[in-house]
Amino acid sequence: MLHNLGVEASEVRLPGQLAGLDGLIIPGGESTTIGKLAIDYGLLEPLRQFGQQHAIWGTCAGAIFLSKDASRQQPLLELMDITVERNAFGRQIASFETDIHIPVLKQVSETDLPFHAVFIRAPLIKEVAGDAQVLARLDDGRIVAAQQGRWLATSFHPELTRDNRIHRYFLMLVEQRG
Numbered sequence: 001m002l003h004n005l006g007v008e009a010s011e012v013r014l015p016g017q018l019a020g021l022d023g024l025i026i027p028g029g030e031s032t033t034i035g036k037l038a039i040d041y042g043l044l045e046p047l048r049q050f051g052q053q054h055a056i057w058g059t060c061a062g063a064i065f066l067s068k069d070a071s072r073q074q075p076l077l078e079l080m081d082i083t084v085e086r087n088a089f090g091r092q093i094a095s096f097e098t099d100i101h102i103p104v105l106k107q108v109s110e111t112d113l114p115f116h117a118v119f120i121r122a123p124l125i126k127e128v129a130g131d132a133q134v135l136a137r138l139d140d141g142r143i144v145a146a147q148q149g150r151w152l153a154t155s156f157h158p159e160l161t162r163d164n165r166i167h168r169y170f171l172m173l174v175e176q177r178g
């Protein structure tokens with residue numbers, strides 16, 4: 001998605017690889033594994049410090065990892081004032097896709113079309129506190145995207161669609177100097 005938008009992107013697995021980056025996307029996967037590996041590779045503190053200066057976007061497991069509270073004990077960056085509930089929709093088989101409305105995308109697009117969101121054993125954002133704000137909800141009101149300054153959390157996987165509006169919105173946050 002980033003390459004298609006003309007952005008140079010590289011993969012980060014070690015603290016030194018954060019040097020010179022303007023922003024970071026923490027992908028989906030398994031948040032407990034991401035947390036354990038972040039500890040083993042000495043990434044936890046470097047990521048927290050990176051977040052003080054830069055935009056970070058977490059999708060799905062990445063959103064869990066960005067949160068202050070995952071409703072259970074596991075290593076977290078504890079940056080965003082959000083409480084998440086892991087696997088809130090049930091098991092893998094309960095994964096689903098649905099259209100959601102994300103009003104802030106108007107800032108990067110002429111259209112106001114719904115965003116087709118892919119949820120894969122996704123978390124919910126149960127609570128948004130402090131400076132964090134709700135960006136999107138499901139039809140029933142449950143929160144699936146939030147922002148706090150230059151940090152972004154989405155329960156779903158925008159990289160699995162052709163719609164690059166959330167990526168463009170994140171790039172806008174990257175460009176805002178911290």
Ligand code: GLN
Nearest residue numbers: 028029030031060061086
């Ligand atoms: N279920 C995973 C977790 O709790 C997240 C799944 C995903 O990133 N698609 O970490």
